Amino acid sequence: MNAMKIIRDNTRWVHGNGRNSRILQDIWIGDTPLGNIFQADNEAVNASLSDVAFDIFHPLRSSISQSRMEGLELSSEEDKCMWAASNNGYFTTKSAYNLIRPRGVHRPAVVKLWHNSFYRRASLFSWKILYRAVPVDARISEIGIPLVSCCCCCHLPKTKDLDHLFINSDFAVTLWRWIHPLVSPKVTLHSHITARLWSFVQNSNICSPHGFVSLYSIILMMWYIWKERCSRRFESTHSSVGAIINNIKSSVAHSLSTLHFKADPNSQNLQILLWFGYAPRCSTKMLKLIRWIPPICDFSLNVDGACKGNPGECGGGGCIRDPQGNVHMAFSHFYDVGTSMIAEVRALCDGLRLANYSGYRLSIIYSDSQVLVNSICEEKMLSWRLYKWWREVRSLISQEPILLSHVYRETNQLADALANFALKVRCNGVFWVAHNLPHPCKGPMYIDNSGLMHVRMV
Template structure:
């Protein structure tokens, strides 16, 4: 049946081959991506072992099939030598396959793991290679595997950023660039004693001043982006000003600390000295807190209305949506629409008003209204003072609730996904949307609806304060 029609078959795809291909793709993603799934599988099955040697000792059938696919695909994955983080013995960085596979009798030195341990400067460490590997393999590495020059890339915490992605895209007016547009001047770099020809590479990478700045920071943590300070120093010198090298280093260090305060405001007592600063962050481990959030079915005889609002900017087009369900989690009615310009608070308030108004007018009471805006719950209950912009809307909500069994509760955004995705649907297609049954819902909304009805929980993930080892 799986043979081509020309060969007498029916042309069906072999499910066995499809399964092998999918499992091979999962192994590729497990080895090469940094996704939540890959990190989870790595910590569950390969935490203290090399993935190339892990054996199936229980677990999911998917993992078992992925390990079977590993035998076919692992040796076909080639790890390009850039910053040298590939494993010498178990990763295929030579294009010959992993060394433990092609040289099964070799004595593995476990004290040397990464390829970078075989590199000295910008060249292969020949003596180290000869100590560890046979002569023919060493000869092949020296002839076939070329190391990229450091001047052709920036190394930022293990990531190679080519010049084309950096500020080389911009036409900085150094002498080299000026000459290409017909402005010919005597080129003398003001950043070094010998006054050499000023090029971008010389200015930012190989000049005397640039080398001093890079060496200061690279002594602790690779190469960072100090180009802005170098360019500022160059222009100051070119225009007759005076700016010491120590000031450049101080300003670069100060900028890094300012960035740290913005990115990690909760972290305190961070050392000022650059080497200590790097040691501190290398030992940093984020604390991840998780909370199980689940949309709860309403009590028997009750109805539930989930609401959501969104706005483009502080005063831009706004969108609202609400979704009504019964005690069994079945859809009764959902609607979304575009409203006048406003902010997110006004949109959330109007969404609650529309939802409550519809439910009361259609006898969908007693009613629980859920919103992911804690502020709106506090405003409606009178706990917080109501802003003037939504005073009339809150008063109208309280008027509708008066005399009816209506409760307003707060729910985390992860449990209010259906209302949010319907709001985004209106946001994308700009207009009024009505849905009376499950079949009419958008595909993404159907998925969330089924998860809510089946009481499948979501995870709310938060990063806590720093936790240092």
């Protein structure tokens, strides 16, 4: 029974012709079946979506609010059943297991420990420190095993626990003094190693050169302190602090040589990295002059989506222009609550619908969403929530030889202004010819028509 409930709760129907989806028992709108809200006779319980949509005298018409039926659009495609627990809508045992498996405390920052360029054994050991799962003498004594404790990383005998070994031992103190320029002073205020390491993991930005180097150096330092402790205790061998520092710097430098960072470090962080002997490679930025390019023939369609929060209120806009840059038609649609990608794909779908209904022959479509353009061109659906609009876009584009192209945001300002205007007025609008455009949208139109260049860093 629990398995059937999980299946029912995570099954969604994306309607096409409405013949296979039951209007009351299947989830095709919202997150619950309409049968939980509306009461119906036994004969009407199994009615399909198409039965109610095409029969205005159907008994369910009086129960279901008219607003739900007015926005319903059926197509010639078959209804498709989707699995809501996966992003692409396809059922997998992994997604089903993730629904029922027991979960611990969610700590997203721990993912930073598993960077692809980190030494895996060092990352795993740092994870053990966070959960205090390192078998030092104090931890062994806590579980009831009598043990005489003596720190082998100190010149004088001292009781060894996690905090002493990794912070206060003679070996650790020297290493912390060496790494101090890379570490924020707030981190070293913590007297417990778990709190100190966790604070550093939470606040580090491994996408920046300084954050990557500092976190990786800390992880390696913890690992080498433990290796030195084991070597001294079980093998009676000693390594100098200088040798450990050289090993850490060599490992970090090797990982840096395989990475390119998108952003340059600031002058202070760069000076610290150079003092340690690190020279991170960053992507070089170039100036590029760009402008809106009119279509060579027929008409062009520019579309864009806007979302205030993700998810949040979203809208879309677009315009159809001729080779001279004249606006023949524009639209501004409000989509209520959704995600940014829903706004993008719905704006593209609405633009193609309007062009098709109005008889405009499109030669090229411009969108500033690279993800959406790649999804359409490669025929890879992004999410099952987008499927009904994504499917219609693919169908409309395949009817004519239309080129779908990605453009920078600076050359898509008119569509962006129309999308933001939809969020402002919270309603739909279609505008014919340029002088009917909303006042905030006329400026971007004149800039595009003038051929004015925009400067962009790429």
